[in-house]
Amino acid sequence: MNWSLSIEPLLSWVWIGVILVPVGLLVLAGLFLGQRGSLLRIGAFAALAIALLNPVLLDEQREPLQSVVALVVDRSQSQDIGDRTDTTDRAVAELQARLGRFSQFDVRVVEAGRADAADDRTETRLFGALDGALRDVPPSRVAGAIMVTDGQVHDAPAQADALGAPLHVLVTGDEDEFDRRIRFERAPRFGIVGRPIDLTYRVIATNDATGPVSVRVLVNGEQVSVEQAVVGEETPLELVIPNAGKNIVELAIDTAEGELTETNNRTIAMIDGIRENLRVLLVSGEPHAGERTWRNLLKSDASVDLIHFTILRPPEKQDGTPINELSLIAFPTRELFVERINDFDMIIFDRYQHRDVLPVLYYDYIAEYVENGGALLIAAGPEYAGPQSIARTPLMSALPAMPTGEVVEEGFHPRLTETGERHPVTRGLEGSAAEPPQWSRWFRLINIQNPEGEVVMNGAGDRPLLVLNRRGEGRVGMLLSDQGWLWARGFEGGGPHVSLYRRMAHWLMKEPELEEERLTASGRGMTLEITRQTMSDDPGPATVISPSGQSLDVTLTSDSPGLFTGSVETDEIGLYQIGNGDLTALAHVGPLNAPEFQDTVSTTDVLAPLAEASDGSIRRIEETMTGGLSLPNIVPVRASGEASGRDWVGLRTTGDSVLRSVSRLPLFAGFFGLALLLMALGSMWYREGR
Helix, strand or coil, X not given: CEXXXXXXXXXXXXXXXXXXXXXXXXXXXXXXXXXXXXXXXXXXHHHHHHHHHCEEEEEEEEEECCEEEEEEEXXXXXXXXXXXXXXXXXXXXXXXXXXXXXXXXXXEEEEECCCCCHHHCCCCCHHHHHHHHCCCCCHHHEEEEEEEECCCCCCCCCCCCCCCCCEEEEECCCCCCECEEXXXXXXXXXXXXXXXXXXXXXXXXXXXXXXXXXXXXXXXXXXXXXXXXXXXXXXXXXEEECCCEEEEEEEEECCCCCECCCCCCEEEEEEEEECCCEEEEEEECCCCCCHHHHHHHHHHCCCEEEEEEECCCCCCCCCCCCHHHCCCCCCCHHHHHHHCHHHCCEEEEECCCCCCCCCHHHHHHHHHHHHCCCEEEEECCHHHHCCCCHHHXXXXXXXXXXXXXXXXXXXXXXXXXHHHHHCCCCCCCCCCCCCCCCCCCECCEEEEECCCCEXXXXXXHHCEEEEEEEECCEEEEEECCCCCHHHHCCHHHCCCHHHHHHHXXXXXXXXXXXXXXXXXXXXXXXXXXXXXXXXXXCCCCEEEECCXXXXXXXXXXXXXXXXXXXXXXXXXXXXXXXXXXXEEEEEEEXXXXXXXXXXXXXXXXXXXXXXXXXXXXXEECEECCCCCEECCEEEEECCCCCCECCCEEEEECCCCEEEEEXXXXXXXXXXXXXXXXXXXXXXXXXXXXX
C-alpha cells in the first residue's frame, strides 16, 4: 500500500483567495488586538480553509516494472570458425536458463551478423543490434547487456559510457590462437588488356612470424605464377590482364600448421580489362552504295581504329593519265598484308575481287593470318560469284563456303534461322520476332554451296545469308548480300543494321560477351546470379561451390532461345566457383576483402575498455573439467552497487513501477467535515455570545 495526501480544492485558487484572505485578515486583527475568542476564530478559519482545500488521502496500487537485459549473440561468419558456434549456443542456452530464474528481468535475445543484406555481413555490428533492442526502453529500466562474441566487433562506440548500464562480454575462442592473412595494399581498378599492371600485397601473421611465404597468383581461376613474399613486408607484383571486362585476380597462401582458419588465406581484386582500340582494315573493291555503311559504322565506334582503302583504279584500267597527275595514292599492299598484317584485329573485304591488286601469294598470308587467330569478314557482292572471285584464290582455304555462280535478284526479308535465334550475334535482333520480320526487304543474294560453320540468317528461298565459322584459332564471317545499306537508308522502315554489323564485327574479334558457349556469374547483394549462353536446348544445372567448399546445384531456366539464367540466395561472403559442362566461372558475393575476415583471432582488447568503463566485465568462456562451460553467476544489484566480481556479473534492478488503481478517501467531506465545520463555527458563535 502506498498512501499519499492530495489537495483537490472545491473552488479555483482565485476564489479561495478571495474568501480566505479577508477572513484571515480579520482573524489576525482580532488576535493582534487581543480580543476574546481569537483562538476559536482561528480554528473556525482553519476549518473553513480545510473544507475549501478538500484534502484527499490516496492509496495507490502499483506494480513494479522489470529491468530489461539485452543478450546479444554474435552470429557473424567468424563465429563459424572452430567450435565457436557450439560454444556460443551452449553459453546462450545456459544464460537464458539462469536469467529466467529472476522475475525482475525481461530478457531480450538479439542475434547479429546474419542479416539479409551483404553490407550487414561484412562487419560485426553488435552495438547497432544492442541499440535496436533497447530503443524503446527508458535508461532507468536498462539492467545491462551481455554479449557472447569472439571479440572482433567493428561498431564499438567511441564513448565508453554510451550504454549507461553494465556491459558484460563473454568471449569465445582460445587465447593462444594463431592466424595468417594476405591482403592487397594497392590494386588498380582498370588495366589495359595485354599490358602489365603493378600491384602490391602484404602477408600478415598474428604471431609476429618472419621469413618467406609462397604466394600463388591466379587470374580468372587459372594459376599464372608463384611468388615469394616476406611476412609483414609490402611486396610488389606485376600482372598482365588477359581479358576485356571483369578479371578476378586472386592471391592465396597455404595453411600453416596450427593456423586458425584458411578463410583469409586468399584475397581478391576485381580489375576491369580495357581493350586498346581495335584495329580494322577495310578494303572496298569499288565504290558502291553500301560502302559508306561499313565505314560510318566502324568510324562511329570509339573502340575501333579504322584504315579504309577503296580500289578506284585497278591495274587493268589504263587511260594514259600520267601518274603525277592522279590524286590517288598507291595501295600499300606489302606494308598492309606482309609487314603489318598481324597488327590488325580484323580484315574486311567489301565487294572485293581479285584484280591483281594483291599478289596471289598475299592471299596465303591472309589465310595464315586467320589460322593464327585473326578475323576475316567477307561482305560479298555479285563479284563473289564471278570469275574474279576471291574464292578462286588461295584464300579459299579460309572461306566457309564456295559460290555456285548464281546471283539471286528478288525481294526477300532476311530471317533468322533456328541457330540464329540462339546465336549471340543475331539473338533478339530488333524486329526478328514478327512474321514477316519488321524490317525492310533486300533484293540481292549470292548463292553458295556446302557452307561450313553456322548459318544464322537466311535469305530468298531459305538460302544462306550470314555464315559464321571458326577456322583454326581465328574466325571468318560471310555476309552474302550487299544490300544492308537499305536498312541504313530507312528503306521500307529500315532495319537494325547497326546492331547486326557491330555484333558481327565484335564476334569475329572474339568479344567475350558474344561467345556462343559462355558461363558468367555475379553477386547482387547476397544473391548469386548465373547466366549461361549456349546453342544447346538444355545446358543442365550449374554446380556452385561456396567459399567454405560446400557444393549445390542451381537449376537454369530459359529466358530466351540460347540464354539460361538461375539464382541462389547465399549466406557466405567470398569467392564462389560455378561450373556447367566444360565451362567454369568465378563470382564474388559481398564486398571484397570484408573486415569480417581481416582479423579472425578472438580478442578481449576491443571491448575491454567499454566493459570496464561501464562497471561491467570481460572474460573468456572456458571448458570445465566435466565438459561444461565456466560461466559467471547472475546477481541482481542496485543501481549504485558493484556490477561484477570474480565469478559473477551484476545486472541492475529498477525502482520504476506502473500505477494499476487508486483508492480515494476525502478527509473533510461528508457528515464528518460538516460536523467539524459547524462545531468550529458554533464554538465561535457561543464564545462571541458571552
